[in-house]
Amino acid sequence: MRHVISLLIENESGALSRVSGLFSARGYNIESLTVAPTEDASMSRMTIVTTGSDDIIEQITKQLNKLVEVVKVVDISEAAHIERELMLVKVRATGKDREEMKRMSEIFRARIIDVTEASYVVELTGNQSKLDAFINAIDPALILETVRSGVCGVGRGDRILKL
Amino acid sequence: MVLTGAEIVIRCLQEEKVEYVFGYPGGAVLYIYDALFNQDKVRHILVRHEQAAVHAADGFARSTEQVGVALVTSGPGATNAVTGIATAYCDSIPLVIISGQVPTAAIGQDAFQEVDTVGITRPCVKHNFLVKDVRDIASTIKKAFYLAKSGRPGPVLVDIPKDVSMHKCEFEYPKEISMRSYNPVVKGHQGQIRKAVQLLLEAKRPMIYTGGGVVLANAAEQLTKLTRLLGFPITNTLMGLGGYPASDRQYLGMPGMHGTYEANMAMHYSDVLLAVGARFDDRVIGNPAHFAEEPRKIIHVDIDPSSISKRVKVDVPIVGDLKEVLEEMIRQLEAGAARPNPEVVGAWWKQVDEWRSRDCMKYKNSSEIIKPQFVIQKLWEVTGGDAIVTSDVGQHQMWASQYYRFDKPRRWLNSGGLGTMGVGLPYAMGAQLAHPDRQVACVTGEASIQMNIQELSTCKQFRLPIKICNLNNRYLGMVRQWQQLFHGERYSESYMDSLPDFAKLAEAYGHVGLKIERPSDVEGALREAFARKNDLVFLDFQIDQTENVYPMVQGGKGLTEMILSAEDL
Numbered sequence: 001m002r003h004v005i006s007l008l009i010e011n012e013s014g015a016l017s018r019v020s021g022l023f024s025a026r027g028y029n030i031e032s033l034t035v036a037p038t039e040d041a042s043m044s045r046m047t048i049v050t051t052g053s054d055d056i057i058e059q060i061t062k063q064l065n066k067l068v069e070v071v072k073v074v075d076i077s078e079a080a081h082i083e084r085e086l087m088l089v090k091v092r093a094t095g096k097d098r099e100e101m102k103r104m105s106e107i108f109r110a111r112i113i114d115v116t117e118a119s120y121v122v123e124l125t126g127n128q129s130k131l132d133a134f135i136n137a138i139d140p141a142l143i144l145e146t147v148r149s150g151v152c153g154v155g156r157g158d159r160i161l162k163l
Numbered sequence: 164m165v166l167t168g169a170e171i172v173i174r175c176l177q178e179e180k181v182e183y184v185f186g187y188p189g190g191a192v193l194y195i196y197d198a199l200f201n202q203d204k205v206r207h208i209l210v211r212h213e214q215a216a217v218h219a220a221d222g223f224a225r226s227t228e229q230v231g232v233a234l235v236t237s238g239p240g241a242t243n244a245v246t247g248i249a250t251a252y253c254d255s256i257p258l259v260i261i262s263g264q265v266p267t268a269a270i271g272q273d274a275f276q277e278v279d280t281v282g283i284t285r286p287c288v289k290h291n292f293l294v295k296d297v298r299d300i301a302s303t304i305k306k307a308f309y310l311a312k313s314g315r316p317g318p319v320l321v322d323i324p325k326d327v328s329m330h331k332c333e334f335e336y337p338k339e340i341s342m343r344s345y346n347p348v349v350k351g352h353q354g355q356i357r358k359a360v361q362l363l364l365e366a367k368r369p370m371i372y373t374g375g376g377v378v379l380a381n382a383a384e385q386l387t388k389l390t391r392l393l394g395f396p397i398t399n400t401l402m403g404l405g406g407y408p409a410s411d412r413q414y415l416g417m418p419g420m421h422g423t424y425e426a427n428m429a430m431h432y433s434d435v436l437l438a439v440g441a442r443f444d445d446r447v448i449g450n451p452a453h454f455a456e457e458p459r460k461i462i463h464v465d466i467d468p469s470s471i472s473k474r475v476k477v478d479v480p481i482v483g484d485l486k487e488v489l490e491e492m493i494r495q496l497e498a499g500a501a502r503p504n505p506e507v508v509g510a511w512w513k514q515v516d517e518w519r520s521r522d523c524m525k526y527k528n529s530s531e532i533i534k535p536q537f538v539i540q541k542l543w544e545v546t547g548g549d550a551i552v553t554s555d556v557g558q559h560q561m562w563a564s565q566y567y568r569f570d571k572p573r574r575w576l577n578s579g580g581l582g583t584m585g586v587g588l589p590y591a592m593g594a595q596l597a598h599p600d601r602q603v604a605c606v607t608g609e610a611s612i613q614m615n616i617q618e619l620s621t622c623k624q625f626r627l628p629i630k631i632c633n634l635n636n637r638y639l640g641m642v643r644q645w646q647q648l649f650h651g652e653r654y655s656e657s658y659m660d661s662l663p664d665f666a667k668l669a670e671a672y673g674h675v676g677l678k679i680e681r682p683s684d685v686e687g688a689l690r691e692a693f694a695r696k697n698d699l700v701f702l703d704f705q706i707d708q709t710e711n712v713y714p715m716v717q718g719g720k721g722l723t724e725m726i727l728s729a730e731d732l
Contacts, residue, residue, distance in 0.1 A: 010344055014293075018285060025286050055472070062469035068290040068310060071344040163343065 002031070003057050004077040004153045005048045006161050010069040011037050018067050019046065028052065028060055032085075032150030043071065043163070047152045072161060080156040086123070086149040087131045088113075092142045093120040101138070108134045119144060127151075168297040168328040169194035170201075172261065175304040177204045178336045181232050183223060183596055184208070185216040189236025190276060191263025194328040208596065208625060211617040213240050215589040217247020217318075218615070221256050222586075222593025225576045226551055228381060230257045230311050231593065237263045238276030241322075242283065246583060248318050249287040253580025254402060255379055257316035259307045260288075266326040267295060280322045289317030297330035305337045314347025315467040316379055347466065351483030351491060359437070359462040359479045360495050364503055366435035368511045369395040372418065374447075375402030375579065376440015376465060376485055383407065383572040385489035386439065392496055394508055396515050398426040400441055402579040405569035410548075415515065416524070419447040420716050421561045424523035427714075427722040429515050431457055438463045440485050443474040444580075445718070451475055453721025464488050523714050523727050524565060533682050533706045535559065535634045538689075539566035542604060542632060545689040550602040551594045553577065555587035555611030558640035561712040563606040585614030591629040592621060602630070602693060609635040609662055619672040622699050630692045631701045633665055636708045644711045648732070669701035676701045 009015050016035060023030050031049040038045045050060060057075065064073045093101050094117075105112055105122050108130070114121035124134055131148065155161065166174065172195050176184065185208045188196045199207050210216040213235045220231030231251075235244045241262045251258045265274040281293045290310050292303050300323065307319040363369060377386050377399075383406050390397050390413055398418045399406045407414055416423035418430050430436065430448070436459055441447070448454045451474050462479040463471045471480045481488055496502075526536045539562050542550075552567055554560040554577040569575050576590045591605040612633055622629060634640075642657040666676030675698045679688045685704065692700035715726045726732065 014281060014285075017282070021285055059469065059473060066467070066469050068342070068345050 001053070001057070002049065002051050002077070003075050004081065004083060004151060005050060005061065005064070005073065006076045006153060007046050007048070007064055007073045008038070008071040008161060008163065009044050009046060009067075010071065011042050011044045012069060015044065015069045018069060019048075019064065022063055022067065023050075026059075026063065028056065034150040034152045040163075045161070047150070049151045071163060074155070074161050076153050076155045076159070076161070079159060081153055081159070082156060083127045083151050083153040084125055085128055085131055085151050086125050087134070087146060089122045089124065089135070089146045090144040091120050091122060091138065092118060092144060094118050097139070097142055101142070104134070104138055108137070110134065164334050165331050166334045167194060167198065167331050168300050168323065169198040171297070171300045171332075171334050172304065172323065172328065173198045173202060173205060174334055175301055175336060176232065177202070179230070179304075179308050181205055181230075184232045184234050185210055185219040185223075185593070186234030187213050187216055187236065187240060189240050189263065191237035191240075191265060191325045192234060192328070194325065195234065195261070195263070195323075207234075208592070208621065210589070210621050212615065213243035214246050214585065215592075215615050215618045215621070217244045217258065217260060218250065218583075218586045218589030219593040220258055221247060221251045222553060222576055222590030223597050224256050224258060224593070225590065226573050226594035227597045230259055230308055233258065233260045235260065235262050236276065237265055237280065238278050240276075241280040242278060245284060245287065248284055248320065250578050250581045250583040250586060251318040252287045252289070254375060254578065255316050256318065257311040258318040259304070259311050260318060260320045262320060262322045263328070264293065264322045264324040267324045268326070270324065280320070284320050287318075288320050289315075291320040291322065293322045294327055295324070297327050297332045300327070301334060302337050302340070305340050306342065309340050310345065314345075348468075348482045349484045349487060351464065351481045351488035353491075355479055355481045356488060356491050357495065359481060360492055362435050362460055362462060362479060363393060363437060364501050366395075366503065367507050368432060368434040369393070369437070369503070369508070370429045370433035370435070371395050371397040371437045371439065372400075372430060372441055373397065373403045373406050373439040374400040374441025377403050377406035378572045380440060380466070380485035381572075382440070382486040382489055385486055385493065389489050389493050389496075392493060393503055394505075395437075395503070396429050396512070398422070398430065400444070400447055400579075401564055401577070403441065404564060404575040405572040408570040409568035410570055415519070417564060418722070419444075420449070420718070421565065421712050421714065422716075424521050424714055424725055424727060425515055425518040427716065427725060428518045431722045434459050436461045439489070440465060442470045445474075448475070449716050449722050450719050456721070521727065528682070529707070530682055533679065533685060533704055535562045535636075535704075535706045535710055536566050537682060538632065538634060538685055538704050538706065539563055539606070541686045541689055542606070543567045545686065545693055546602050546604065550574065550604050551576065551598060553587045553590035553594060553603070553605045555607040555614075556582045556584045557608050557611055558636075558644065558710075558712050559606050559608045559611070559634040562634065584611040587611060588615050588618045588622075588629070588631065591631075592618060592625075592627055595627045595629055596625070604630045604632055606632045606634065608640060609633060609637065609659055609665070610639045612665075616668070619669065619674060619699070623673045626697070627699060628695070628697050629699050631669075631699070633701065633703045634706050635662070635665070635703055636706050636710070637662060638708060641712070647711070649717070665701055665703040669699070674699040674701055676703065678703045678705070680705045
């Protein structure tokens with residue numbers, strides 16, 4: 001099962017490697033990991049997308065909680081939540097592909113944020129499947145490069161991860 | 164008061180009432196050694212290898228209720244310490260390790276004697292710190308001691324760059340420390356405890372299984388009281404020996420790979436298992452799939468939530484300090500009138516006693532050749548069962564745990580989790596320093612002792628009258644046993660060729676050495692050794708080369724699939 005684990009961690013050097021080291025040392029899977037400071041600069045928030053059985057996810061949350069710098073851990077995928085990922089795609093845009101790419105961007109509510117004579121950079125946010133769908137919808141021969149941020153997520157409504 | 168970082172380090176240790184620091188000087192810690200020189204409250208024990216420094220601090224901690232402290236230099240000093248740190252981590256021993264680091268400006272420049280100590284030790288410490296500012300030293304050391312001994316204990320490393328130990332600042336030792344991200348649970352959940360007590364009262368085939376946590380939490384007294392109140396059979400793991408008196412009738416011996424028949428059968432066929440400070444290690448329950456075959460309710464009490472339901476599914480988890488939880492269980496039992504049904508428990512005891520009547524620990528003694536079990540039995544008799552016994556890792560470790568009966572906690576020090584050869588002598592050093600008037604015996608083998616034998620020199624310098632019992636079978640015994648049983652008797656590299664004359668070696672270090680070759684000389688030699696109150700005596704017992712450790716559960720098998728003796732093969 002795919003899970004999205006959010007955690008608050010002290011914003012200290014080495015904290016990230018403690019988390020990633022925990023995953024590699026114990027053989028847990030990391031699909032994506034995003035991290036940045038929160039509104040409280042002393043704390044960072046991480047979103048880890050991982051897969052595993054219920055027992056493994058239970059161990060992952062327990063082991064994360066055990067790290068001295070980890071302040072709070074929740075599995076936000078246990079209930080209603082929102083996931084977003086950012087993707088930048090540089091595509092070849094010449095001739096008739098130029099119009100086509102603009103149309104595709106509109107359909108996916110993407111934005112073209114850089115334009116040259118031969119290329120566009122398209123910015124797209126959404127959940128993973130939407131981003132995947134965009135990649136699948138355009139001609140693979142036109143893709144010059146892609147970069148994705150990894151998932152960041154938040155619980156819906158009253159579910160708040162804060163100190 | 165304005166002090167240098169180095170002076171602050173020493174003042175912090177004084178504030179923590181540290182008596183002994185085990186260490187080895189080097190470039191990056193020279194200021195700290197200079198600060199040590201100028202005081203006489205903290206005593207430094209100069210070891211001969213940093214691994215032994217950490218093990219000795221660990222032995223000190225295991226035999227007392229205090230935090231052990233080691234001091235090592237940067238680079239090779241720190242890497243030599245890693246085995247010791249990992250050993251303490253696996254057994255949850257409270258340690259503070261202070262390591263020197265190259266000056267801050269040189270960090271990351273591949274400087275002389277530089278390694279990323281915090282990076283290297285990260286997976287095997289409870290927590291570690293790199294102190295970049297002299298003003299942070301005091302609060303960091305305070306945090307280190309607090310982390311090391313609270314919650315599930317463990318080693319904490321503080322890495323201090325050389326320039327930071329040279330800089331000056333105002334010294335003030337914080338009185339309290341609070342960390343928003345670290346709040347170990349102490350009190351067990353009331354409702355869960357009530358549920359547990361109810362389950363125990365209704366049990367038909369109850370069993371109590373306890374581990375090293377009982378010793379670490381100083382909860383042996385509470386455990387004994389609860390066990391007697393319930394009248395259930397009990398087993399202590401290798402790490403938990405002494406948590407319950409081994410000579411008591413309710414005690415079934417150790418469980419697991421080299422545990423007793425009765426302990427393993429009772430573990431397997433119990434219907435309610437109370438696990439206290441034990442983590443269902445593979446050496447204890449064998450294959451978890453086999454263990455799960457027999458349905459039973461498990462109550463698991465542990466300070467560390469991640470130990471619960473890690474290897475086996477638990478029905479009643481209780482997170483908390485064992486002492487507090489056991490006291491609460493006792494309180495609830497004493498407050499209520501209900502007691503376990505004597506008839507039901509009696510029937511279970513009948514079964515347990517039947518298993519016990521197999522007498523699985525019997526062995527064939529000999530008048531020709533020294534049997535290792537006999538040496539340990541005699542050691543137990545000669546010391547009155549109250550010595551602090553350290554062991555290394557191997558067959559001798561198992562024989563020591565099986566044939567020396569520990570009635571009290573903190574008498575048995577060994578590397579259970581990591582299985583580190585070479586711990587025995589440094590553990591004995593730490594224990595002997597902590598308890599100068601007690602008998603300290605190190606049970607070892609000719610292979611293990613050679614992993615830290617240079618410490619005979621430290622023992623000489625600090626006049627440590629340890630009795631080393633070397634069960635010498637000229638083999639890496641446990642490796643040989645596995646090769647015999649599971650590798651078609653192909654004894655690949657398990658033979659110890661070119662052994663030193665250990666008695667002479669001990670003499671070369673200025674100690675007393677005895678070589679014992681006949682069973683009839685065993686007791687006399689032990690008595691002579693312990694009569695020499697001020698001398699380290701190295702007893703080199705030439706034991707039966709072919710003796711194996713039984714009973715045995717082969718790795719990956721279930722607890723009931725036991726080999727009880729060589730005849731079972």
